[in-house]
Amino acid sequence: MFTLTKDRAFALAVLALVATMYVASLDIRPATSWQPYGSAFYPRLLLGVVGLLAVLLLIRSFLPSAPVQTAMIPALVAFVRTNPRVPALFLVFAAYVAMMPVTGYLLATMGFLILSFLLLSGFSSRRIALVSLILVIAVPLIVFFVFENILSIRLP
Amino acid sequence: MPQFFLEAFGQVMSLHVIGLIALGVVLGIIGGSIPGFTVTMAILVVFPFTFAMDPVAGVSLMVGVFVGGYSGGLVSGVMLGIPGTPSSITTVYDGYPMAQKGEPGRALGIGILASFFGTIISVALLVVLGPLIAQFSMNFRPWEITALIVFALTLVASLSAGAMLKGLIAAGLGLLVTTVGYDRNSNLRFDFGFTSLESGLQVLPVLVGVFAFSQLLGNLEEKPSGPANDPVNRSVSIPYGLILRDMAGQKFNILRSSLIGALVGALPGTGGTVANFVSYDQAKKMARRPEEFGTGIPGGIVASEASNSAVAGGAFIPTLALGIPGDLPMAIMMGVLILHGINPGPLMFEENAVLVGSIYVSLLVAAVVMVLANFALVRWFAKISLIPQRILAPVVLVLCAVGSFALNNNLFDVWVLFGFGVVGYLLWKAGVPLTPLILGVVLGENFEAQLFRALELDDSWLTFVTRPISATLLALAVLSVVVAVMQNRRGAREAVKE
Numbered sequence: 001m002f003t004l005t006k007d008r009a010f011a012l013a014v015l016a017l018v019a020t021m022y023v024a025s026l027d028i029r030p031a032t033s034w035q036p037y038g039s040a041f042y043p044r045l046l047l048g049v050v051g052l053l054a055v056l057l058l059i060r061s062f063l064p065s066a067p068v069q070t071a072m073i074p075a076l077v078a079f080v081r082t083n084p085r086v087p088a089l090f091l092v093f094a095a096y097v098a099m100m101p102v103t104g105y106l107l108a109t110m111g112f113l114i115l116s117f118l119l120l121s122g123f124s125s126r127r128i129a130l131v132s133l134i135l136v137i138a139v140p141l142i143v144f145f146v147f148e149n150i151l152s153i154r155l156p
Numbered sequence: 157m158p159q160f161f162l163e164a165f166g167q168v169m170s171l172h173v174i175g176l177i178a179l180g181v182v183l184g185i186i187g188g189s190i191p192g193f194t195v196t197m198a199i200l201v202v203f204p205f206t207f208a209m210d211p212v213a214g215v216s217l218m219v220g221v222f223v224g225g226y227s228g229g230l231v232s233g234v235m236l237g238i239p240g241t242p243s244s245i246t247t248v249y250d251g252y253p254m255a256q257k258g259e260p261g262r263a264l265g266i267g268i269l270a271s272f273f274g275t276i277i278s279v280a281l282l283v284v285l286g287p288l289i290a291q292f293s294m295n296f297r298p299w300e301i302t303a304l305i306v307f308a309l310t311l312v313a314s315l316s317a318g319a320m321l322k323g324l325i326a327a328g329l330g331l332l333v334t335t336v337g338y339d340r341n342s343n344l345r346f347d348f349g350f351t352s353l354e355s356g357l358q359v360l361p362v363l364v365g366v367f368a369f370s371q372l373l374g375n376l377e378e379k380p381s382g383p384a385n386d387p388v389n390r391s392v393s394i395p396y397g398l399i400l401r402d403m404a405g406q407k408f409n410i411l412r413s414s415l416i417g418a419l420v421g422a423l424p425g426t427g428g429t430v431a432n433f434v435s436y437d438q439a440k441k442m443a444r445r446p447e448e449f450g451t452g453i454p455g456g457i458v459a460s461e462a463s464n465s466a467v468a469g470g471a472f473i474p475t476l477a478l479g480i481p482g483d484l485p486m487a488i489m490m491g492v493l494i495l496h497g498i499n500p501g502p503l504m505f506e507e508n509a510v511l512v513g514s515i516y517v518s519l520l521v522a523a524v525v526m527v528l529a530n531f532a533l534v535r536w537f538a539k540i541s542l543i544p545q546r547i548l549a550p551v552v553l554v555l556c557a558v559g560s561f562a563l564n565n566n567l568f569d570v571w572v573l574f575g576f577g578v579v580g581y582l583l584w585k586a587g588v589p590l591t592p593l594i595l596g597v598v599l600g601e602n603f604e605a606q607l608f609r610a611l612e613l614d615d616s617w618l619t620f621v622t623r624p625i626s627a628t629l630l631a632l633a634v635l636s637v638v639v640a641v642m643q644n645r646r647g648a649r650e651a652v653k654e
């Protein structure tokens with residue numbers, strides 16, 4: 001029975017990417033007499049090499065000498081259960097980037113820091129809560145001051 | 157003394173630049189002393205602050221972080237028994253036992269001085285070898301440069317323990333990243349329907365995304381509850397007389413370990429961790445009483461710290477002379493140079509001689525500042541090394557986001573950071589080595605340019621194997637893959653036997 005291991009999942013993901021990029025490369029302007037290799041040649045060369053290596057990885061994963069790996073999906077589910085903070089932090093960061101043009105850098109950053117600290121340490125002690133609160137206020141303001149006034153770079 | 161060196165000396169020795177180097181060193185030490193934070197992360201965090209600086213000031217600040225970062229791993233290694241960076245793993249072997257014996261100040265003092273000598277010796281090697289290698293590589297034409305990049309990528313991939321195939325795929329993916337957007341003939345290749353991608357992917361958000369997310373979130377996942385070892389007594393006082401006597405007895409160890417560090421650092425894909433182990437192993441083999449290694453002796457700390465600090469100067473050799481970064485932090489440093497409009501490579505010694513000189517001078521100044529800062533502030537660095545990752549990670553993510561935005565005042569770059577953050581983390585979880593990917597991204601543009609320059613000059617692919625240097629480099633590339641395959645097979649056979 002086929003078991004989706006890390007190596008197989010990676011190889012299949014790479015092959016899917018290669019196929020997608022190859023299809024996209026069909027829209028690239030074809031070679032001309034003064035550009036004999038054309039603009040699609042180099043990416044297709046890379047896609048060919050990467051695709052070949054991914055096929056080798058996939059084949060190797062079925063050989064008896066392949067490193068022993070467990071099924072990926074149950075391992076992934078178990079990982080998310082034991083480490084829910086990791087995917088949650090990704091989501092909070094995505095929300096932070098989405099909010100930046102709406103609320104501006106300062107409010108979005110303060111919001112991101114509050115949510116992240118709540119998520120990661122849960123303000124578990126008075127000391128951690130105090131440090132977190134200081135950072136929530138100080139970090140955005142210091143960064144804003146340095147970029148806007150010293151480096152002359154405007155933030156959203 | 158060459159004119160460019162004097163000019164560089166004049167530029168670096170301004171109060172402004174020395175101040176920046178000192179700031180960089182302190183930030184580097186702090187970054188290096190926090191377990192799991194690493195030199196690379198410290199460089200990534202500080203980098204955006206150099207955008208508005210002139211190249212000499214910006215690069216000097218980064219050199220400061222680089223030198224400080226390599227020495228910073230010492231503090232947590234000695235005080236907590238946890239290496240601050242992977243390149244200070246063997247520091248723990250003797251530094252922590254010495255600290256447990258009630259001599260943390262002595263362990264730190266020996267480490268600080270060994271770091272200083274390691275940096276100085278590696279800079280001397282850089283000053284001597286850098287121009288020689290650059291002079292030699294002036295003979296390199298596009299065929300040789302293309303072959304050199306292939307060799308660097310295969311070497312890095314083959315050094316990825318047990319994951320060579322995935323390393324090679326990662327390197328290929330890194331090269332593919334640079335095909336997004338318009339090509340050299342102004343033809344659009346890939347934009348996947350996003351107009352913002354037409355100008356290509358910016359290197360910085362890609363690098364930061366791939367590296368920072370996997371590193372920070374990986375740390376949160378693996379070490380949520382802080383250090384496992386008992387911290388030693390934090391009242392640190394440096395016994396200067398004793399450590400000077402210790403160092404006097406380690407002259408050959410310092411020289412040998414520094415040379416190992418500098419030479420290993422100069423090899424693509426190796427870096428501080430490899431230098432650290434090789435140097436410690438050699439010091440142990442050469443010692444009169446090798447059985448004492450690991451019990452808290454000065455020789456072990458010297459071997460470890462002199463070698464990992466010597467990597468700083470050594471890693472600059474291929475970066476400056478060939479345009480090929482020696483390790484991950486140096487790949488980021490190369491990105492820094494490129495973003496400041498400087499293309500590392502043999503021509504840099506002619507076109508930007510003053511900047512090359514300023515890197516030499518900055519390294520020397522940073523080594524001196526590193527000693528002074530470490531001696532003055534070591535007890536504070538020891539406290540900072542206890543900052544938990546759960547407090548640090550969100551702050552660093554904010555700095556990464558702001559740095560990516562500030563590159564072009566473009567929010568799309570922050571989305572690129574996030575996207576590659578997810579990709580980098582998933583690849584890391586799948587056991588895919590990230591260094592080849594990052595190297596591919598950094599070298600991709602030059603690789604394509606050199607490959608097509610070669611084909612425009614001579615459309616025969618055979619020229620790559622008929623030119624001696626190019627053929628040798630390609631043979632070495634193949635050899636690195638073959639050796640890695642054989643080692644993997646041997647390892648697998650031994651595992652089956654066990």
